[in-house]
Amino acid sequence: MLTRAATAVDILYIAANGLLGLFALIAYLSAGLEQLRTVVSERSTKYGANVLVASIAFLAALALLNYLSIRHHRRFDLTEQGVFSLSPQSTSVVKALQEDLHLQAFVEGGVNPELRDLFESYTYASNKVKYS
């Protein structure tokens, strides 16, 4: 269910639940319409909405900042042997790339942290390198 609705049964399930939920929501709103009107006109609702909008705007600004910081980041390798940095020769080779280079690895068990670290340092050295 998390990934995508694959079969007709899934779509039927989602449609049935969605319709029932919508119906219940409409029934609730039409029953409590009068109450809703008083809640909306209250002072605290206005302030609450204000705070909500301000918080969402702040969150969006931080998300944008983080997106930019992921796109343009600098890393400082503090290990003595420079385990997470490429040698100068590799860096110059990767920087001289004319077209995109796609690294692909088939690893037993699916994940290899050391290999991923190596690929990370390549993608850091040049934005033409991608890996999967």
Add this chain to the structure above:
Amino acid sequence: MWSSTGFMLLGGWFFFNLLARFTFLLQIYSKPAQQPEVLARLNLNEMVITPLLHNLSVVLVILVPVITMRSFAEEKRTGTYELLLTSPLSIAEIVAGKFLGAVGLPRHMLGLAGVYPLILMLYGNPEIGVIAAGYLGLLLLAIAFTTIGLLTSSFTENQIIAAVSCLVALLLLYVIAWPAETAGPSWPASCANLSLTEHFAEMVKGVVDTKDVVYFLSVIVLALFLTHRSVESVRWR
């Protein structure tokens, strides 16, 4: 904060470290260590400092909610909250004061845990840069955890609710990267970026990346901002 509870928490912190060290030594001196190739690969940073810092981060997940749960919740329960809010202080000053007070104990914990690298330097030759990066990561992690704890504490007057909701939030931030590893590419990669521990793990390896520092700082600033709004809400609710 420096009541008996503080010393009890410090005791728990060091008890856990002793226990983790004991089991680690048992593993080292039992079977695998007698094989020469394992001994040859023995790396002080990888096998001693990295596990230590990761253990400390797990302990922080458990201890920080207990430290921060009181900060606003107890003021509300005992009724001193009104006194605090009517005192000639701005809300930002109140939040800043609570933050500095709450972050003091984790800071002392990290400072005292700095004994371990000192002992290592006496008897071995560890890489100072990696240790410094790891401790910087742990400090940022502790501060981010503390601000999240302050936020949940400002929501309620019940300390237990404050502590448990903080623990749940921290655990969520801790494990959110795991499905990204197992589920593969179908899981959005941004989930791994949301995890505080993913960024922490990078720093423990000895790589200080600006994107990790920016993420930590934005979590801290966001939680403090929301705490400010939450405290302010008393004025209009």
